[in-house]
Amino acid sequence: MILVFGKTGQVATELQALAPEAVYLGRDQADLMDPAACAAAIAAAKPAAAINAAAWTAVDKAEAEEVAATVVNGAAPAAMARACAALGVPFVHISTDYVFDGAGETPFAVDHPTAPLGAYGRSKLVGEEGVRAAGGVHAILRTSWVFSAHGANFVKTMLRLSETRAHLTVVADQIGGPTPARAIAAACLEIARQLAADPAKSGTYHFSGAPDVSWADFAREIFAQAGRATTVEDIPSAAYPTPAKRPSNSRMDCARTAETFGIARPDWKAELSDILKILEIKK
16 A cells, blocks of 8 residues: 555645555645654555655745745655655655756756755755655655646646736746656656665656746747637746746756656656646637
8 A cells, every 4th residue: 555645736636546546645634744643644554655745835935934844845754754764665755856056057967966045945955855864765756847737837827817818928047847747646656666676776866847948938838739829928037026036947857767767757748738638728
């Protein structure tokens, strides 16, 4: 049995579709503000593996509430990892490109020095360090720009705005790989399976959609596939200030994930097409 932390988020929702037999813990059953309760849930369930698909994802809100964000993104996954280590079972934890400083244009390697720009990235880095320090069989899967037919994400926001606006300004100087939540869920399940068979595969990995693109070009593809006439004007990040600074470069080198687990970068354009069908968006 696989134990999953998360129930309503994008990746957790996709996990439920792919692995309905797993056990899913929502906030009412395992509140990440209570790391000890998360560890106790693992100890009680004695799963074959655990996946943490829950997190504090409100990037801007984290700037004002870094202590709480660090409990959820840092202390809780560390406690989960220690509980899994005590049982000798694999732990898969989802992290983020925000642990890097976003400098340059080269895709970040998994061993590139971390240097978060803000509170969210710092909180996720604390989680990564805690998972590694637990000493158990684990995979930290860094991803970026998650989207799906569920919850709040860029695709759904663009579609909503295009219903009433013929022209949008979108940031064009941030580049990254949009990543389908369904692909992340499938990767987590496959990685958990392979870790159980070969604990030597423990480590940190990157997983993002291909090809890398700007937010503005991502928006253009959404409108093109959805048959929306909304035009997109490129703007710099400076023209759209936010409480938290976003990385300019979110490109990630995913070669190690492909080599170790046989999991290639997903084609986000194809996944976008599937999502538009689910949402019944027709040209």
